[in-house]
Amino acid sequence: MIQRPRGTRDFGPEEMEVRRHFEDMMRQESVLHGFREISTPIFEHTELFTLKSGPGVVEEIYAFQDKGGREICLRPELTASVMRFFVSDLATLPRPLKMFYFGQCFRYERPQAGRYREFFQFGAEIVGNPTPETDAEAIGLAAAILERTGLKDYRIRVGHIGILREMLANAGVTGDKALPILQKLDKKIYPEAEELMAQAGIETKVAQDIIGTTKVTGPISVLDSREGPASDYIRQVCDILLAMGFGNVSVDLGVVRGLAYYTGMVFEVDAPKLGAEKQICGGGSYSLSELFGGEKVFSTGFAIGFDRTLLALQTEGVPFVKRSITAFVVPVGDSVRTKAFEIASTLRRSGISADVDLMRRGVGKSLKYAATVPSRYAVIVGEKELESNSVTLRDMSSGEQTLVKMNDLVEKLKV
Template sequence: MDFKKPRGTRDFLFDEMEERKYVENTIRSVVESYGFKEIKTPIFEDLELFTTRSGEGIKDELYHFQDKGGRDLALRPEITASVARLYNNNLQREAKPLKMYYFGSCFRYERPQAGRYRQFWQFGIEVIGGTPIYNEAEIIAMANDALSKINIQNYEIAIGHLGIIKGVLSKINIPSEIQTQIIASIDKQDYELLDKLLTDNNVTEEYKTIINDLINVKGSREDLEAFKSTLKNIPESYEAAEELNNILETLEVFGFNDYTVNLSIARGLDYYTGLVFEIYVPDLGAEKQITGGGTYNLMGLFDAEEVESTGFAFGFDRIMEAYKRQNIQLPENDSPRVLVIPVKKEFKNEAILIAQQLRRENIIADIDLKGKKLKKNLSYANTHKFNKVIMIGQKEVEDNAVTLKDMASGDQVTIPQDELITKIQE
C-alpha cells in the first residue's frame, strides 16, 4: 500500500531541516539573551480551554476528539491559552515578571493553501506581570533583534493600541458585544461593515469621523502626537494614546525606531486590551504577516487573579517561506564535519575507534561501514557536506597514523593519531 502524508502536512528533508534548526536556534539565542526561559505544554488540551474563550463555533476549525475515557480533547490551535492554563496551574505564586518562551507545532482544520497548513509551528514569548510599558517595548525590540539576526529583509513593524478605539466606543456607550463586532470589522478591514455597524448603532457623524480618522493614522510618533488633540474630550482614549507614546519612547531607548504607528491594527482576538503590533514581510504577498501580538488578559478563563501579560508568536513557517522568497543563504559553517573511511573492510574497527575519539571531543563524525570504494566515499563526503575526510589503510594502521584530507583545498597529510584532534581543530 502506498501511504501519503496527510493533507495540510509536510515532510522536511535534510537541507530544509538544517535551515529550520538554524533559524530556531538563532531565535532561541536572542530571546534567552533577554532573560527568557523555555516552557513546554501538551500538544492536546481539554477542548473547553479553547471553546470557553472563542465559543463553540471554533470547533469547526479544530482537530478535536474524545479519548477512551470519554474526555473531550483538542489538538492545540495556538499556545497562548495553554500558557495561561500552565500559569494558573503552576506559577501564580511565582515572583513576577515571568519571562517564558515556547516552540512547538499547532493544528487547525482549515483548507490548505500557500502559507497555511493544518500542522504549523509557532515560536512565541510571554511576559506575565512586571512593568507593562517596559515589557511591551522590550518584546518589540527583541522581535526586531531576532529577525535581524536571521537576516530577514524588508520587514515592517506596525504598532497600535486597542485602548484608543475602545475608549471612543465606550464614550458613546456602544455595548461590549457590538464593540467586539466593530473591532473585528476593523481587523478584517471590512469598512463597509464598519460603517453599517456605526450607523445601526446611531453613532453621530462627529464620532464616525473620529473613528475613521483614527484608523487612518499610519505614520510616525509625531503623527500619533498630532492626532491626540482629537481625543482631548475622550479621557480613556487620550490616556491610551499617551501610554502608546510612552511605549514608543521606551522602544527608542532600546535602539529601535524603524516602526510605523498604525491605529487600525485591531487583532481579531478579543482578549487583547492595550498595545497591539504586527510584523509584515511584503515579499510574502497576501500571507505577509509573520508575527502578531500585544498586551492581553487571559486569566479571566480561570477563577484567578487578573494579571496583565504581553506576548507574541512568530509564524515560523512563514519565516521559512520568507527565507525561500528572499533566497537567504545560511552562514558558512566551518565547524569540522569528518567522514572516516577504512580503505579496506578489515580496518573498520580502527575507523570506529577514531570516530569515537572525535565524538568525545564534540566533533561531528561518520564512518563508512559499508565498504564503498574511495571515489564513492569522497563523492558522498561532498554531497553530505563533510569538510574533512580521514582515511585509514594498511600503512596508517602499522604506523598508528591517519591520512587527513581537506575537502575544500584537496590537500592531504598523514599525521600521528595523537595529533589528529589538534590538526582538525586548527
C-alpha cells in the first residue's frame, strides 16, 4: 500500500461538497464587494520568495531545480505571486485594483493540528494608495466572509506598525535599526527587546512604555488617551468598520510584524477553539511591488486559512447540507434499459440532476440505492408504463406514486 505524502490530505465526495460550498461562498462574497478573481501558477521561481522573505525561507519551502536547472519552488503563499503578476501585467489597470484568489500552497514544515504541508488559502488584495477606507474595505471583506460562513467564535484584532515605529523614532531609533527590536516585540520576547533598546540608547522608562504599548488590547476606546497619526488612523478604520456593521473588532497594539514591507495597519483573526494553530486570517497594508521591480505602490491584503476556517466551523458544529440528486431512473427488466438512459439524458438536458441504474439490478435493489444516494424521486420505467407513453414517478420521502406522461415529466421535476 502506498501512503500519501506527509502533511497532505485526500478529500472524499462528502468533504469536497463541503469544501466547494464554502469556497463558492467566499468567492461570491468577494464579488459582492467588487473584487475580481485572479489565478497564478502553483510553482514560481524561488527568488520571488527569497526576495520577499529572505534567503532563510528556502529551508521551509518545497524548492528544487527543474530539468532545465531553474531554481523553482511550490508557492508557500499567494501575495508574492499576486504582486509579481501586478508588476508585470496589471499595473495599468484602474485603481484601486481589487483582486481575490483561492488556491493551495505548500510549506515544508512539521504537520500538526491545523497545519499541513499542502494547505489552501483564500485571500484578497487592494492595490492603491493607503487610506483608512482601503484598510477598512479589506478587513470588511474578511469579516463579511467569516460572518457569512456562520462562524461565531472569532476575534478580529487590529493594530498599526506605525505606533511602535513612532515611539522608537521619538526615542531616536529609526528605519532599519528599529526592525530587530520590532521582531523581538512581535514574538513577545521582552528581555531581549529591552536589551536591544538599551543598546540603542533608549531610556529604561521609555523602553517600558514601548513594551507596555504592545500589551494594549481591547475596544477602540483604549486608544482614547493616545495621540499621533497612527492612533488616529486606526480610529478611522474602526469607525468605518463599525458603520459597516462589524462590531467584533478590537484593537491590539501587540500585532506587530517584524518585516520591513509592512507599512501600517495590520490585523489578525483567530478562532480560540482551535488548538495551537488558531489564527485563521492575517493581513495588513504593505509595500512589495518595488521589490519585484515595479513602481512603489501601497497595498492592503489578507489571507484566510481555508482549512483552519473549516476546522473551526466543524468544532462549532455548523451544519452542512448534504447534496442529493433529483431523479433516479429505474428500468424494470432488460428490455427498457436503453430507454432509461434516454429518459435520464432528457432530464439532464433540462438541467435536472438524474442518475440511472448501471448495475443491472432489480427494482427493489435499485430503489434501495436511490433511497441511500439519496434521490428525491425515482422514475420507474417499465413496459407497462411505456404502453401509455408514461413512467411511474415515486416520491422517495412519502412513497407516493403517480403515473406521469413522458411529456410532463420534466415539468413535474422542475419544481
